[in-house]
Amino acid sequence: MEKIVITNARYMVDHYTNENVSIIADFDGKTIGVPLSTKNTDYAEIMRQVEAGELTIEPADEVAP
Amino acid sequence: MANPIDLATLFREQIGGRRNLIINGAMQVAQRGTSIACPASTLTYTMDRFFAQPAGNAATTVSQVTDAPVGFQYSARVTRNSGQTGTLTRFETPFETRDIVNLREKKVTVSFYAKAGSNLSTSSNAISLLLFEGDGTERARGASGYDNQTVLINSPKTLTTSWQRFTHTTSSAVSSDTTQLAIQFQAGWSGTAGSNDEFFITGIQLEVGETATPFEHRSYGEELALCQRYYQVIAYSTVGQQDGAYSTDHFSVPFNVMRALPTLDAFTFTKVGHVAGSLTNLGGATISYFNNAVDFVWSSTDSGYRNNGYRVAGSMSLKAEL
Numbered sequence: 001m002e003k004i005v006i007t008n009a010r011y012m013v014d015h016y017t018n019e020n021v022s023i024i025a026d027f028d029g030k031t032i033g034v035p036l037s038t039k040n041t042d043y044a045e046i047m048r049q050v051e052a053g054e055l056t057i058e059p060a061d062e063v064a065p
Numbered sequence: 066m067a068n069p070i071d072l073a074t075l076f077r078e079q080i081g082g083r084r085n086l087i088i089n090g091a092m093q094v095a096q097r098g099t100s101i102a103c104p105a106s107t108l109t110y111t112m113d114r115f116f117a118q119p120a121g122n123a124a125t126t127v128s129q130v131t132d133a134p135v136g137f138q139y140s141a142r143v144t145r146n147s148g149q150t151g152t153l154t155r156f157e158t159p160f161e162t163r164d165i166v167n168l169r170e171k172k173v174t175v176s177f178y179a180k181a182g183s184n185l186s187t188s189s190n191a192i193s194l195l196l197f198e199g200d201g202t203e204r205a206r207g208a209s210g211y212d213n214q215t216v217l218i219n220s221p222k223t224l225t226t227s228w229q230r231f232t233h234t235t236s237s238a239v240s241s242d243t244t245q246l247a248i249q250f251q252a253g254w255s256g257t258a259g260s261n262d263e264f265f266i267t268g269i270q271l272e273v274g275e276t277a278t279p280f281e282h283r284s285y286g287e288e289l290a291l292c293q294r295y296y297q298v299i300a301y302s303t304v305g306q307q308d309g310a311y312s313t314d315h316f317s318v319p320f321n322v323m324r325a326l327p328t329l330d331a332f333t334f335t336k337v338g339h340v341a342g343s344l345t346n347l348g349g350a351t352i353s354y355f356n357n358a359v360d361f362v363w364s365s366t367d368s369g370y371r372n373n374g375y376r377v378a379g380s381m382s383l384k385a386e387l
Contacts, residue, residue: 004107012351015313015362021353028107032328033352033359039325041204041386060351 004028004045006055013060023057085281086165087158087248088291089114090177090269092129092139096289096298096382099129105151108207110386112141113292115158118207123151123254133267134178134228136280140267143250144182145258152254156266159205159247159387161324168239168246168273173217175248176232176270176277181224182263186255191221192264193253194233199245205387206247215240224264232277294324297383305336305377316377319358326354327383334361334379359383 009025012033023034023046034042049055094113103109103117103125110116111127119125124146133140143156173196181190196218199211217235239246248271252264268280283291297320305316316334320327329352350363359381 012353014353015315015351021351024352032330033350034328035326035354037326039385040328041325042328042384 003049006046006049008058009046009055010058011060020060082281084272084278085270085283086160086168087114087269087271088295089158089288090267091137091280091282091288092141092267093285093288094292095129096292096296101127103127103154105149108205110296110384113296115141115156116205116207116386117143118155118157119145120151120153120208123149123154125149125154127156130265132265134230136282137178137267140178140265142182142263142265143252144261144263145186145252145254147258147260147262149254149258150256154252154254155207155249156252157206157247157249158269159245160203161387162203162244165239165243165246169241169243170238171273172235172238172275174232174234174270174272174275174277175218176230176268176272176280177266178228178230178268178280179222179224179264179266180228181226182261182265183226184259184261185224185252185264186258186262187253187264188255189221189223190225191223191253192266193219193221193251194231195219195249195251196235197245197247197249198240198243200240200242201245203245203387206245206249211245211247228265230268230277234275234277293321295384295386297321297323297327298380299383300380302376302378304374306374313362315360315362317355317358317360318381320383322357323383323385324387325385327385329359330382330384332361332379332381334377337376337378 005028007026009023011020012022012024014021037043092112096113101111103119105119105121105124108116108118112129117125117127126144128142129139130142197206197211197214198217199214201212218233220233222231270280301318303316307314350361353360
């Protein structure tokens with residue numbers, strides 16, 4: 001089976017705490033929002049590809065104070 | 066006395082309510098739509114709780130249709146798309162660990178209704194019923210074997226173009242440490258698909274014991290509620306607020322608790338009132354999860370209404386599938 005193609009992965013930060021709260025990414029070309037939860041299968045797939053060196057998650061854009 | 070209740074059977078097997086462990090076995094709930102394109106080499110959820118995973122060049126369409134045996138409203142029609150030459154489509158429902166613990170050290174019985182399409186290409190018009198178990202983290206099985214996998218059932222069932230009920234009891238008990246379980250139907254296509262290269266399936270049941278009891282029907286409302294643990298489509302109308310101090314727009318949409326924090330699979334919203342506008346992609350938004358609500362925050366571009374509220378309406382799809 002072909003793996004899911006994940007592109008444009010980027011962390012999202014909470015505007016008030018500036019902490020990472022989710023990841024936005026394109027899964028097979030479709031943009032989805034993914035929580036930072038190991039029980040979420042999309043997050044698990046993102047981290048699997050990161051650990052395999054196949055994907056990098058970009059840091060979040062800076063939030064204006 | 067006719068059909069006396071056998072107390073031994075009563076206590077060995079579950080003959081009361083909630084016999085069927087499968088959610089949406091009658092294909093009643095189709096939150097994603099009634100006709101789902103399933104690309105080759107991709108795992109795609111179709112009718113709720115069931116996904117298709119076609120092999121290469123076996124793109125498949127799964128539809129909720131009203132061709133069903135007496136007593137059922139719907140079946141799932143699993144069609145290899147015309148012109149495809151791939152040789153396998155999997156159709157599966159996986160289980161959470163917490164829902165299968167009570168199966169340990171017991172034999173189980175799977176039953177279902179199925180029929181062939183007019184041009185089903187599989188050998189002897191058969192589809193295979195498989196029941197997989199493993200001892201790893203709960204997940205969909207698909208094409209990836211479970212940890213220390215045991216195949217409890219692997220049995221071809223020959224279909225005709227009329228509805229039949231099939232039953233199969235495991236020859237051995239579910240393992241004492243099983244944590245992964247999935248029922249999978251496999252269509253081993255042959256040649257090039259023409260029209261109606263398909264099978265129909267519904268009334269799928271998994272129950273404890275060695276007897277296939279009648280299919281346990283649940284109301285649509287019950288079934289939908291069970292499905293929403295894994296997938297929810299929410300139409301909402303709520304209040305948004307621009308936060309002057311941080312130059313952000315913000316609103317929250319609550320959802321019922323799901324298996325895991327969900328993926329935001331799709332969403333739309335439209336501002337109504339103070340400043341009209343719409344957003345149909347996630348490009349500009351930050352999404353966070355607070356308890357059982359999705360929080361949408363994005364940098365505001367409208368400086369003229371700081372600290373003012375407005376009405377927001379739209380829809381979103383949340384996914385917490387295995």
